[in-house]
Amino acid sequence: TMADAGLNKYLFEMANIRNLNSWVHSEEKDEATRKAQDMVRMAVAKAALLSPLPESTLPVTPVALVVGAGVTGMTAAANLAAHGFSVHVVEKEKDLGGMAARLHKTWRGESVRAFVDALKKEVLTHPKIQWHLGASLVEAEGFVGNFRTTIRENGSLHTIEHGVVLIATGAQERKPTEYLYGEHPAVVTNVELDERLQEDDPRLKNLSSVTFIQCVGSRDEERPYCSRVCCGHTLRNALELKALNPDMSIAVIYRDMRSYGVWEELYRRARHAGVLFFRYRPDDKPKVLREGDKLTIQVTDHILQRPVSWTTDLLCLAAATIPQDNRDLARLYKLPLDRDGWFQEAHQKLRPVDFANDGIFLCGMAHYPKPLEESVTQALAAAAKAVSILSRGQVIVGGLVSRIDAARCTGCGVCLEICPFGAIQRDEVARTARVLEALCKGCGACAAACPAEAPTLQGFTHRQMYAQIKSALAA
Incomplete structure (x- = not known):
């Protein structure tokens, strides 16, 4: 008003x-x-x-940087390029596709490889997208609309100037350390089974018994979170195996079947196809014993309340989904990670694809484990938020920000250490601190911490705060 x-x-x-x-x-x-x-x-x-x-305006560099070239990164890059903006995509691997390139089918039975190949063809030929494969991020600075990121590519360094950043580093499947994985050739993970299904491995048709074990390496003290996609993945693969050989005996050993939303249809179809389900307790996990080429599975049946066992030709482990090592990336852009290593958004409900740092957006499994369709949806949401900045042409900075009185500043560095947004830098010439207003979020942490009261949060000055305190105590 x-x-x-x-x-x-x-x-x-x-x-x-x-x-x-x-x-x-x-x-x-x-x-x-x-x-x-x-x-x-x-x-x-x-x-x-x-x-x-006062507020001031700064120009926006109409270029986007996408970190990660999996399905999420490619989707975001394609959407940004379709809006006419130049996009740089940095990927540490030499190829595109990420984890999705190893998957077989979606829960609906659609080919993931066909989708990934079509997406790769679209983005690799787009004139607005520049690829940096086998590259890594070295240094980053700047703020919304005016970022500068240095990358190492083919042994040389070069700097990209861009207005927004999209984090799409994805996730990976944990390599199990239990149930004889890596010790017996009949023990595989769900993703490795996907690869065999993609290749039409003829050995799969000849299997007489297959067993799946859920929650391998997740929902425990080390990783208390649910990996979300594992139950649906197991149900999908069990149905694929049943389609290859309807007489195949398939058992799923689970803690809780979590077939989210419409995935419940997979569970219904699996039960109808004759897949058996055995529940286990965390303090009484199934046991896997070596029996030559085969394996013996032992588990306590929660209904009969007695141990049951059977031999199996193939044991498939629903291994935990774990984040990439995002620590260096989080440090470069000053982004928060939760205790498990996933990136944290600014607000679960109000800003689900934003970070607290303006101009940086989050999408896909870098955020938390989610199915392919959710990753694609979040990539489109992050791209839309990025477009809203790139299309402005300028950003407004200033207002409720801190300013530092150089005459009071002793250069102790307390404000540099306490600022959660990296908005304060040391002036090496004057030996004092200074605020980058475009990065400051007006939290007031520096003003509260400084013993010399050198920083002042505009709109909440020391004089104003003292006046309020005095007024409150005068009643």
């Missing part, structure tokens, strides 16, 4: 006595009234000291 009236929008202070008072203290009416009086008095004291805050 103030901006529409031609006034500086920062000449406004709100005493929110509804959300912060009447709603939370509806049963204490007298106390709520006194609190409302305090809040209004504090707001007036601060409003008397408000001053207009």
Whole structure:
């Protein structure tokens, strides 16, 4: 309203006595009234000291950088290029496709390889997309609209100037250390079984018994999260094997079958096809014994409450989905990782593909384990958010940001260490700190931490805060 009236929008202070008072203290009416009086008095004291805050505009480099060339990265790059923007794609491997190139079919039975090949053909021939395969990121600096990233490619360094970053580094399948994996040729993972199905391995038709074990390396103390795609993957592969040989005996040993949403149809079809399901407890996991070319599986049946065993020709492990080693990338762009190594978005509901740092977006399995269709959807969402910045031509910075009084600054470096956004740098000439306003989010951590009160958060100056405190205590 103030901006529409031609006034500086920062000449406004709100005493929110509804959300912060009447709603939370509806049963204490007298106390709520006194609190409302305090809040209004504090707001007036601060409003008397408000001053207009300046904002400035900076140009946007209409170029995008996509990190990762799996299905998610390719989808995002194709969408950005379709909007007419130049795209640089950096991929550490020498080929495109990522983990999806090893998968056989989607839960609906569609060929993943055909989809990946068609997508590769589209993006490799697009004139707006420049590829950097077998490359790595070395250094990054800048802010929304004006990033500079240095990459190492073919032994040489060069710098890319771009306006946005899309993180699409994907995930990988954990290599199991249990159930004789790597010790017996009859033990494989779900992805390795996919590769055999893709190649039409004739040995699969001759199998008489196949066993799947779920939650191998996930939902435990080391990785407490659910990898989400494993149950659907197992059900899909079990149905594929049944289609090759309807007489094949297939058993699934599980903790909890989590066939998300419409994937429940796969579970219904598997039961109808004769796939057997045995549940196990975390403290009583199945045992796998070597029996020559075959394996013996032992598990306690949760209904019969007694051990059962059988021999199997092939044991397929639903191994955990784990993140790539994203620590260096997170450090370069100052991005948060959770305890398991997945990138964390700014807000699960309100900003699901954004980071707190403006101009950097997240998509696909770099975020958390998800099926292919969700990764594609998130790639399109991240690309749309990126386009909203690239198409502006300029970004607005300033307003509620910190500024440092060089006369007060002693160069102790506390503010550099505490700033979560990397918005403060050291001026090596003056030996003081300075704020990069385009990176500052106005959190006020530097102003609160500095013993000399050199940083001042505009709109929340020390003088304004002291005036509010004095007003609150004067009642």
